[in-house]
Amino acid sequence: MxxxxxxxxxxxxxxxxxxxxxxxxxxxxxxxxxxxxxxxxxxxxxxxxxxxxxxxxxxxxxxxxxxxxxxxxxxxxxxxxxxxxxxxxxxxxxxxxxxxxxxxxxxxxxxxxxxxxxxxxxxxxxxxxxxxxxxxxxxxxxxxxxxxxxxxxxxxxxxxxxxxxxxxxxxxxxxxxxxxYGSSPTLLFRIANVDIEKLISEMEAHPDTYASERNTYSNHKISPGQNRENIANNKYAHFADFIPLIRQKVKENPGLLTDWELEMILQRGFIFMCQPQGTHVMVNSTRIPFFRGTDNKELSCAMVSGRKQIEATVRFMKAFIPGFEKAFIMDTASMLGIRxxxxxxxxxxxxxxxxxxxxxxxxxxxxxxxxxxxxxxxxxxxxxxxxxxxxxxxxxxxxxxxxxxxxxxxxxxxxxxxxxxxxxxxxxxxxxxxxxxxxxxxxxxxxxxxxxxxxxxxxxxxxxxxxxx
Ligand SMILES: Cc1cc2nc3c(=O)[nH]c(=O)nc-3n(C[C@H](O)[C@H](O)[C@H](O)COP(=O)(O)OP(=O)(O)OC[C@H]3O[C@@H](n4cnc5c(N)ncnc54)[C@H](O)[C@@H]3O)c2cc1C
CATH class of the missing domain: 3.50.50.60 (FAD/NAD(P)-binding domain)
Structure with missing residues (x-):
């Protein structure tokens, strides 16, 4: 009652x-x-x-x-x-x-x-x-x-x-x-000062390290070289999901991420895409499970969880993703990304x-x-x-x-x-x-x-x- x-x-x-x-x-x-x-x-x-x-x-x-x-x-x-x-x-x-x-x-x-x-x-x-x-x-x-x-x-x-x-x-x-429960929402954010060319070169040199593990669209499964060409030609480029690398670095560096941070990050890995200006990426990685979207307390907690996931993601990326060493959070969305x-x-x-x-x-x-x-x-x-x-x-x-x-x-x-x-x-x-x-x-x-x-x-x-x- x-x-x-x-x-x-x-x-x-x-x-x-x-x-x-x-x-x-x-x-x-x-x-x-x-x-x-x-x-x-x-x-x-x-x-x-x-x-x-x-x-x-x-x-x-x-x-x-x-x-x-x-x-x-x-x-x-x-x-x-x-x-x-x-x-x-x-x-x-x-x-x-x-x-x-x-x-x-x-x-x-x-x-x-x-x-x-x-x-x-x-x-x-x-x-x-x-x-x-x-x-x-x-x-x-x-x-x-x-x-x-x-x-x-x-x-x-x-x-x-x-x-x-x-x-x-x-x-x-x-x-x-x-x-x-609906499809999980994502708090989107953008990372600036990214050297994408450096990342693409590393992905070409070490394909196994940067392999993705999860299901994605076939038009997302393109080679790093094709992504470079797309960026040069004003086309869409998509990077996912870095899960093998995340697992490896966490194993090598115990305490790098809390259990909760790791659990959240492994839901999707890192997914980011190019933007028209080229020096920054939009990141579509965070995830809030068990979501209905009909309660203001739930929505508020989702924003807080999203920002925590973003901080942990960027901390990891700056340390271990080539090209992200000097990157910083450009902005986090002012609205939760509700699917x-x-x-x-x-x-x-x-x-x-x-x-x-x-x-x-x-x-x-x-x-x-x-x-x-x-x-x-x-x-x-x-x-x-x-x-x-x-x-x-x-x-x-x-x-x-x-x-x-x-x-x-x-x-x-x-x-x-x-x-x-x-x-x-x-x-x-x-x-x-x-x-x-x-x-x-x-x-x-x-x-x-x-x-x-x-x-x-x-x-x-x-x-x-x-x-x-
Ligand atoms: C993480 C994520 C990834 C996605 N990926 C893609 C993709 O790759 N490609 C793609 O095309 N689409 C993608 N989508 C889907 C797409 O972005 C959305 O479904 C679409 O933008 C929804 O548009 P909408 O106008 O229906 O609703 P919304 O964008 O939700 O707009 C609703 C508007 O109503 C306003 N509003 C709400 N309540 C009130 C109120 N009480 N009073 C006044 N105003 C109010 C809000 O402020 C908002 O401006 C994605 C969505 C998410 C969340």
Missing amino acids: SNTEYVQWSEKKIPLAGKVDIFVAGGGCAGSGAAIAAGRKGIKTFVAERMFALGGTMTCGLMSKISISAVNHGIAEEFIKHLDAYQKSNFLASRHEVPVDPELCKWMLDKMVIDEAGADVRFGTTICDVIVNNRTIEYVIIDSINGLEAVKADYYIDCTGDGQLSFKAGASCMVGNDEG ESRRIIGDYVLTEDDINGFSKFDDAVVSNMGGVEIHGTNGKGTNIIEQKKNGFYHIPYRSIIARDFDNLFMAGRCFSASHAALSAARNIAYCMALGQAAGNAASQLAHSGKKNVREINITELQRELVSIM
């Missing part, structure tokens, strides 16, 4: 901050895709974002590599083309894995979402409650430096990653696998069978190629199922509309998918595409004065979404 005590929170009158066509909750990649799509239709769009930048996990979370398959076009592809044009680079050529600079991404999203699409973006603004009338969301209550305010919209798009808007509205949610938390139940729940069987749907709004990639819910292993080269599957419109509401969409990693299906379809380009689909759909409905997401003209929507095959 719960021991929670309760207090009465009296009803208040609060100012109405705006009446808009579309309210976008969260300005991550999905929210940015939704706001750009709606803004381009001339639709009045309000975006509430709790951080002070757009991009979510990609920027504040430092997940600075966009996976974009051959069938992903639309805003995600456009976004990378803009970054390439600005940097005078050609990173899109390294599709399926495009390294990006999170700081440049923040600026580019400001430009595309606010300056060009005209969305009214409010930073430092948290969705804290929802006023609901039967199956309709009437108002969202936001909290910011202004205090509490309300916003009214015809349609609401939940792009909070954690399904915060839908959860507060009372929508049915799913969390994790059968035991309630999975709440998923909202829609009219259809995308399944693992849909992914593996390349399901196609009449109401498709996104085409995808990503395969299942579950990151050890219990800290152990990563389950990667690579898709066949030419196979792709659809995500249906019914998976981005909330089953329990008539004016609520969800896009990005809180869309309606099973634990395994989400692990395949959570990549940045897919999240942007889901946002774009929801933004276009809500714009069509708002334009025509319709009151229910189920009144969509799906053929018209699909005509606008160039990504659908």
Whole structure:
């Protein structure tokens, strides 16, 4: 029985901050895709974002590599083309894995979402409650430096990653696998002042010492020389996992790492990737097992554990990884890298069978190629199922509309998918595409004065979404 005590929170009158066509909750990649799509239709769009930048996990979370398959076009592809044009680079050529600079991404999203699409973006603004009338969301209550305010919209798009808007509205949610745990999160960080050329030369000279032990994607398994060539040609380079070296050094130097540090580090070894600027790497190594992502104490402990793992990792790397002797931590993410938390139940729940069987749907709004990639819910292993080269599957419109509401969409990693299906379809380009689909759909409905997401003209929507095959 719960021991929670309760207090009465009296009803208040609060100012109405705006009446808009579309309210976008969260300005991550999905929210940015939704706001750009709606803004381009001339639709009045309000975006509430709790951080002070757009991009979510990609920027504040430092997940600075966009996976974009051959069938992903639309805003995600456009976004990378803009970054390439600005940097005078050609990173899109390294599709399926495009390294990006999170700081440049923040600026580019400001430009595309606010300056060009005209969305009214409010930073430092948290969705804290929802006023609901039967199956309709009437108002969202936001909290910011202004205090509490309300916003009214015809349609609401939940792009909070954690399904915060839908959860507060009372929508049915799913969390994790059968035991309630999702793919483990990672606190990402960047290391500066790295001499990658030195590391590559050592890897070429001593291949056994630097071998990797764990399962990874075949396009990550490239020779050190190929990584050198990729870096020279503005392409993606990936280094993993150094586990034999870690074991050897720990054996030779007892007391180097505590038992806990070693256990944490051996979950994934060291995984890092090049960044557009070349002198630093982004590290995707830490792991928080047994994670649900639905409790603020759990989230706080995860950040603390992540920073402890980072300190131990960098201590080891500076001592034993060639090229890292003068390296230092450039930054740690200000947001935990959450792969999975709440998923909202829609009219259809995308399944693992849909992914593996390349399901196609009449109401498709996104085409995808990503395969299942579950990151050890219990800290152990990563389950990667690579898709066949030419196979792709659809995500249906019914998976981005909330089953329990008539004016609520969800896009990005809180869309309606099973634990395994989400692990395949959570990549940045897919999240942007889901946002774009929801933004276009809500714009069509708002334009025509319709009151229910189920009144969509799906053929018209699909005509606008160039990504659908
Ligand atoms: C460690 C890791 C590795 C990954 N690797 C890759 C990869 O290699 N390639 C790839 O393409 N993708 C990768 N991904 C997946 C990808 O980064 C995410 O799935 C994607 O960025 C999620 O985008 P989103 O917009 O759905 O959610 P988020 O990025 O979570 O954005 C949600 C936004 O909503 C805001 N928000 C949340 N709650 C509120 C609230 N109550 N009020 C206001 N705002 C709120 C947040 O601040 C955030 O900006 C990885 C993810 C992780 C964590």
